[in-house]
Amino acid sequence: MASIIKRGQNYRATVSLYKNGRYYRETKTFSNKKDAQIWALSLELEKGRGKNLLDRSTPYPKFYRDWVETVKKNEVREATFINYMRTITIIEKLFENIQLKNLDDIVVQKKLNYYAESHSKKTTHELLLKIRSSLKYAYARGVIPNDFGCLIKANGKVLPKRNIPLSVAEFKKLRSYCLDHQEDDEFNVLTLLALETGARRGELLGLKKEDISQYEIRILRSISPTSDSTELKTVNSKRSVSITQDVYDAVKNLADKKETFIFDTNGFHQSIQLQKLLKRLNIKKTTFHGLRDTHASFLFSKDLSIDYISKRLGHNSITTTQQYYLELMPEKKHQQDADALNLLNALSVDE
Template sequence: MSKTEVNQELFHQYYSRWIHVYKEGAIRKVTMAKYLLTLEWIKKLSPNLLLCDLNRITYQQLLNEYAHHHEKQTTMDFHHQLKGAILDAVDEGLLSRDPTRKAVIKGRPPRIKKPKYLNQFELQTLITKLNLKGELNWDWFILLIAKTGMRFSEALAVTPKDFDFSHQTLSINKTWNYKEGGGFQPTKNRSSVRKIPLDWQTIVQFSELVKNKIEDEPIFAKKKIFNSTVNSVLTRHCKKANIPIISLHGLRHTHASLLLFAGVSIASVARRLGHSNMTTTQKTYLHIIQELENRDIDIVMRSLSNLS
């Protein structure tokens, strides 16, 4: 593309070219879908913005327009997706300066969010309402996520051979592509491949449940599955137990929060959840970590006062 053509290239055209060159085939489909959604918003909000006209003011105007429709965190994600492409444009000499520098992130007031996790009593109450008799069903699926903190797609991909009953572990090495009709696919990242230790009771239960099942076939994913279907089952149980209604992903948060409150290290929780690094765990559970730090300060102060 000649310099004249580049000067007349619309920003959304450049961004489209950038994501297809640098992102297509290198990231998961679900992540690619987010980049493509960002592209649609650029077309909608700034359809006539030329790449060469991108400066701090025009970029801030684009962010402000986006922020009218979204919460602050969503606007921050939008900004980060644009920034990668724009910094490459600066490196290539297509822009003389970085227009994203000192960008101000705004957004609509956050909605009242549903509870993300249950406390130990609430989880125990939920488990008592599950139908855990007889054959495998979605109640067993709910229990397994609560006991392991697995992602929804990871739990769907579990096969009998993933259980190591003698060592009391469950191997996570694949996911189930439920969004596209089924089939195994890789885990979210390399850190997601892991072995999760299980308590003896869960081991005994699942050793019976998977007996005589085909070793390399998923024990839960028998047909096309929708996340909403299983979440409806969980919602029904939450209502029956008279506890806050959470999602399946909320069970993952519940699992992690109970471990943190029990004193398990952030590093161990990160490994169990399959996070790529501890920073992800710290950001996700910052409110719990701060609460634990406050509790630690109280312990320190009491210990010091005993020295006098």
């Protein structure tokens, strides 16, 4: 049973814990007796529910590391697991030796706010998602009294979007150049295929000669700079994507010169190569992933079925695909603005 002893102006509450044949004590000091009684009673109730109170003294960084190395390792792709491993150092620096029992939404929020001072909101949010997931697991294990992860918010710098879709005119200009100069540099063929299929960089780098057939490419693997695994990002990433005759000819001509993989990884410097190419053509900056957004936005602008576009991009759900509606081609937006104004003007005419 719990005991409460007055010491000077304060009250010390003690709860006895038992594990592996040994007794332990959990103590905490309060300025008034009522708070001490509430704390002691809550721990006694937790004991009665079979919660593992002793493990609540585990430092959060240690718990987080164990969670990543034992739980997440078997749940996620190798590349994703490596990303989780990188966050361990961040958690160790932020939380040092703070024990699980001393964590609450205020403590975690302050630490995350400090991290956000030097990181983008997107990066901070990605860390928050991992923290929330670990706290949910900790709550299920009974080593924290409640799951307060949903109360924590991500702040940080809002950086300009880098994956900017090209306009229709820029799309045509880049595609035409790559077709006309396919023999100059194999990167032009890689860019051409990215525009044509909307495939991810790793998926294109993972293409082999046997993955090419007339009017389509088969995406069966992905190559990453951070992992030896060739596993695709999602279940639906394994797919066939149709291509035009002229693009097929360009890819086939290059494939005939290779032994296995069609494209060289080139140290995964495709982003640098793309910036040089765009600058040469006086086309606005975007990333290699921006070519994927360009492909999706172009298809949206032509009113193709969202279900078809989702499957073509290898998304797990249509919900993921719908996010691309936020980045419509500029020409499509102007047209929609005009259509919206015409509808509004028609209201006055009808009256």
